[in-house]
Amino acid sequence: MGIEKFHYDNKVVKYFAIATVIWGAIGMLVGLLAATQMFAPEANLGSEYTTFGRIRPLHTNAVIFAFVGNAIFAGVYYSMQRLLKTRMFNDALSWINFWGWQLIILSAVITLPMGFTSSKEYAELEWPIDIAIAIIWIVFGINMIGTIIKRREKHMYVAIWFYIASFITVAVLHVVNSFAIPVDFMKSYSAFSGVQDALVQWWYGHNAVAFFLTTPYLGLMYYFLPKAANRPIYSYKLSIVHFWALIFLYIWAGPHHLLYTSLPEWAQALGTAFSIMLIAPSWGGMVNGLLTLRGAWDKVKEDPILKFMVVAITAYGMAVFEGPMLSLKSVNAIAHYTDWIVAHVHIGALGWNGFLTFGMLYWMIPQMWKTKLFSRKLANTHFWLGTLGIIFYALPMYVSAFTQWLMWKEFTPEGILQYPNFLSTTLQIIPMYMIRAFGGLLYLSGVFVMVYNLIKTAKAGNFVANEAAEAPALEKAVSKGKEYWHRVWERKPIFFTILTTIAILLGGIFELIPSFMMKDNEATKIEAVKPYTPLELEGRDIYISEGCVGCHSQMIRPFRYETERYGEYSKAGEFVYDHPFLWGSKRTGPDLHRVGGKYPDSWHFNHMYDPRSMSPGSTMPPYPWLLQQPYDLEGLPDKITVMRKLGVPYEEGFEENVEANALAQAKGIVKSLEADGIETVPEAKIVALIAYLQRLGTDIKVETADN
């Protein structure tokens, strides 16, 4: 009892902050590189490791998990200690969390360019890394919950609630979505297939955005905004209501990412409905944030920190309004597969996450170094560079989105497509891509200004690794004799959180077993649909590791302008053997679901060797290495076995003669290439890839426009 003296751990916060800045810069740099390749494929430096398909996931992962992730940790570790008036639960855990997380990112930086990917967006990392993520995340959780237990402040400030929610939900999502069966150390097949896989992926995909990019940042906003403005949040009540409303709704909104797909219609409707409902609580947060500054706008004018935060909150407001709009079927029809989505996510990422992070850093660093910000002026410069960057990024994307939509769906009076060649659209929007890249450049340069400013600031001050603090000990909850059971609760809030998590995981796993048994697909099963041949399977894995899904969808929606262009719309039954699904979410290039048999093998061969030889002006990079590199013949038996485990009906013992089977099919393709005067060997990756491409969508091939 009595006053206790203790120290806040600033060191780990410092490290996380530094990591945030470094990874942020790298992630955005990679993004810039990718953006450049969108109009100048040569920018891939002629290397497979820096080609768009492989660095796109690197960009997204680096920005989401490295930049935002570290920022979250920095902010949480800083604010949590002070809100709960205690040091973090355990320094060792803090450091495991830090170094573990950096190692994970490092491994991502290595494996993704090497083409090790599960191809699930924002969950590309392969299974060993997935496990590592789970472990480190749990470590973070334990550290956080431990801190809550030993807190000296009875009340848990609303920010803490946001942190807890984020932790639990992300843990669950990650675990469920990462269910996969390993083939070898760096290869696995998703436990789910086709529609199911898609559903899980976007249930994860949406909630990852919700609980990794949104709720933790709302927590940070509720801490750092009042701090920076030195005035209490506009309405604390509202913030509490805001939290619970958001939490009760968010989890359901996932399916809106799959409108017009083969997902059951009512599930789509459900996704839409809940997304719309989300507007209310989301805006509650925005309003609360902005009103906090009411009557202090003069302050905002000269304080760059507040400027950053205001723009961040506004961007949040825009994004959370745009999101539900996008989940309206009619709007979604336009936006899906186009650059609109890209614009949408970047308003969130650059505006909300980026700017709030910058504001946070500008405020936090001087605090911990016990000094003033080195240069307000530079901070302002950064602010304007960033803001312009966002504008130059978003606007062109909206323009190109509409161009894409208008040109894709345009019919001549005769009822044939106005622009039958997909390329014509691509060429149309190239200028937009250039401007977008420029926007990215501006934003990135702003970040470097910040780096300089912060380093100078740190140099000027002297860092306090352990900040002394004191607070009265928190005495045990005293309560009347009655309601004993509820007194027990008071002592063990955490006990419940943990219990819940375990329950979820068990429940989740338990519930998943039956779906492994695939009885399920019977419903959607189509007789004509057969499993992939070993060679096609191998080709598919090449397709995955090259990241083709980043630019090519495999999901034709039931619109005339799509069936005219690509052929019969996709049926759920066609994907039952797709582990993982490869529907894709963006059409930089044309949809490939019905590409099978559309072109001769030689076309594909030449096209992969040099796309522009087949389609002049194409922005697709060449893949010469596919012609040299051999695919992994020895790996095939295991893949078949795993697939069978997952319910793909390869008859027993099939794996024995898999290699022969594959080679036989390969030889066939080699022959057909020879016919067109192309020399190659059956073991070349290109052969497998061609096999796969030619198979695509042919199972239920019906008479479509193109033949």
Place this chain on the structure above:
Amino acid sequence: MSISKAKNQILECRHCGEKCDQELIENQGHNFCCEGCRIVYEILLENDLDNFYSVADSPGVSSKKKKIQNFDFLKDKAFSNSLLDFKNEEISKVRFYIPAIHCSACIWLLEKLYKLHSGIISSRVDFNKKTVIISFKHQELSLLELVKLLDSIAYTPDIQLDNKKSNTSPYRRIWLQIGIAGFVFGNSMLFSLPEYFGLDLFDEDILSKIFPFLNALLALPVVFFTAQDYFKSAWAALKQKQINMDVPISIGIITLFTYSYYIIFFQSGLGYIDSLSGLVFFLLIGKYYQQKTFDHLRFDRDIQSFFPLSVTKIKGQQEEQVLLNSIIPSDILKIRNEEIIPADSLLISDEASIDYSFVTGESVPEINQKEELIYAGGRLKGAAILVQVKKSPSQSYLAQLWDDESIQQGAKAQVQSTADKISKYFTAVVLAIAIISFGTWIYLGDFESGIRAFTTVLIVACPCALALATPVTLGYAMRVLSKAGFFVKSTQSVEDLSKIDSIVFDKTGTLTYSDKAEVVFDGNMPEHKVLAAVKTLFNQSKHPLSQIIYNWLPFYPAQKIEDYKEISGQGISAKVNGQIIKLGKKQFVDNQETDFDKKASSSQVYINVDGLTYGCFNIKHVFRKNIGDLFNSLSTNYKLNLLSGDQASEKEFLKQWLPEENMYFEQLPGDKKEFITKWQDAHQKVMMAGDGLNDSAALRKSDFGLAITESTSQFSPACDGILFGENLKQLPNIMRFSKAAFRLVIAGFVLSFLYNVVGLSFAVQALLSPVIAAILMPISSFSVVLLATLGTRYLAGKYLINFEKSRDL
């Protein structure tokens, strides 16, 4: 920040930021308006709590108006323990209500108390409630010392017996209920969405099994926890053969529940759990709103809380503190300056000046001589006195007013709220319709439609819109009013207020100021040098007259004074720059009978310097500003009367507005009550605007008792509403507002009736699927709530806009 201060012409106090106009103390380059503020500053500096001044500008609480209080009654173990929330071997926890809490710096300081005394473990402020919970080691620091410590930094706790009440929020339960209902609403809606959209849910046979089951599960907490209170109140009503709003609501809920279960388990449908939970959810929000409006008003305080909670009893030679209720007639009590007379008693000391201001509203203290009877509720001004108790507090004159049967529960005719009246018939009708349509369908041999018709009728007709109209409108009205400095007891009171057609005024303290008085000087004014001395001298005396005159006199620098004497009830004297100055009664200053003509109902203070009498100050009541306008604007719509306890001296003055026959003077409390009863028998709805406890009988008897006070601390348990004196001129607006607000309620009724009529007409034909019915229902509630809030806000803007906001915070 001190720089900005320096610019100002009049210096502001470093601590409390008030103007240093009466005195000015310099210390360490800072200015202070009074000694008290300087001391507080010192204390904070000593304990390095001076960050206090950086949390906000001059955040301190002024010590100028601070009353000297005696907390010795806390020495009484039994009593001080009764104040504690919790106590064990070494730790005690206590919760204080500290009116002075006003800004973030207060929170900061009060939560740093442990720096002021090692005995304090921790302290926690609730800013809204203005309370602080302190846990302290009682070996190191007694409750008394703790209170003195707080007093020393000008955060004087206001100690009431009811301090202990409500140490957990009364809202927890309803928060839970709303939260759970909302949660279920959201989730069950999720499971029902497919059906709304008429989508292919039932191709998925697993889901078609699981969803209804989950729904059924979700329904349980809603019905058995969140809706509980409705059942209870409905049951209570039924037991007294009454029907209130909660009866139909309960029936609606039960029907929905049972029918849903029937569907879920016998027809493998989804049921209407979402409608059920939605219904409850909206109802609860309405209910919460209603509850919320009550926390402004902590009325109906026990009369005891006006008294010191314990008193000094003289036993033989030594004094001891005893609990109030332990004293009996013939006990000898010692009353100190500013203490309250706990019971009717005989004055033993030669003389006492007693301020009955919150008994009669009379601001000029009454001078009592030895052997006179002095009354409970009076406050002693000046030197301490001894009294002998005649009646123990419970039977005292004030208590008698309370025991007056007219104050007993139910004395005020149990007015039934309009909503309840309506709901009676409403329920009956609805039930009838439901049963009839059910019967008809059975007769037509269509059981299915029968059930549907029955339920949909009850759901659609579920009178939640009705139930919401009153609490939301009037509740919101209450809030608006309280913001405007007019506190109403309950939504019911607002309804009563709107029906008033006749108003009765008390004079003293109602039409006149009870804390201000008019000072007139008769005779020849002394020169400034003398006046300076006089002002200084007045400042030495706690006597209210001295205070009034002191404040009335212009500013003079303080003078040095020698051998100060105060003969209580007589006057004061001292030597100031060589002159002997006497202030007080005529006979005190020059032992002669008065030669200046005596004014009625006014008190006089004479000045005598070196034996020469200059003249006297006349202190006279002042009528509130523009009461003329008040009467004029009221007289058009209301029958006005005046019932005063004092002599008719101001009759002439009041005649210009009130007809003579409507003014009654020298009325005893009993008589006032008689009048009101008489008028009420003549079917008038009477509002009594009075002040002080001796009106309480009348206040209670009237249809709306309005207490006029200068500060909310002066509660008057008898009344239905409290109005700040300075807002009296707003009374006409308030009346208009209340009438308008009530019309709004009616509008709400009409609206929800329309919904019901339309809905019912479809429902009886079984054309309505309960889902639609249940969607329609919350919509109706919502629109009513919308109408209520927006409407009230509009009216507030229309009538109350020119109100000055009440000055809390």
Place this chain on the structure above:
Amino acid sequence: MNILVVLIIVSLIVASGFLIAFIWAVRSGQYDDASTPSYRMLWDDATTKKESKKSNQSTNHKQQSNGN
């Protein structure tokens, strides 16, 4: 669509986890006072400063504390 059942049940479990948390929060009085915390979080005071109680000094660290 077994998988929907899985997702819904998982989501539901998470949701009810939060519901429990909500119930705990209310019952343990987390929300009894929904205004003071928003002020309280504004100050993280350093430990007691041990310096001579000169007013000029006190004004000094007044300014610095104004700063942050």
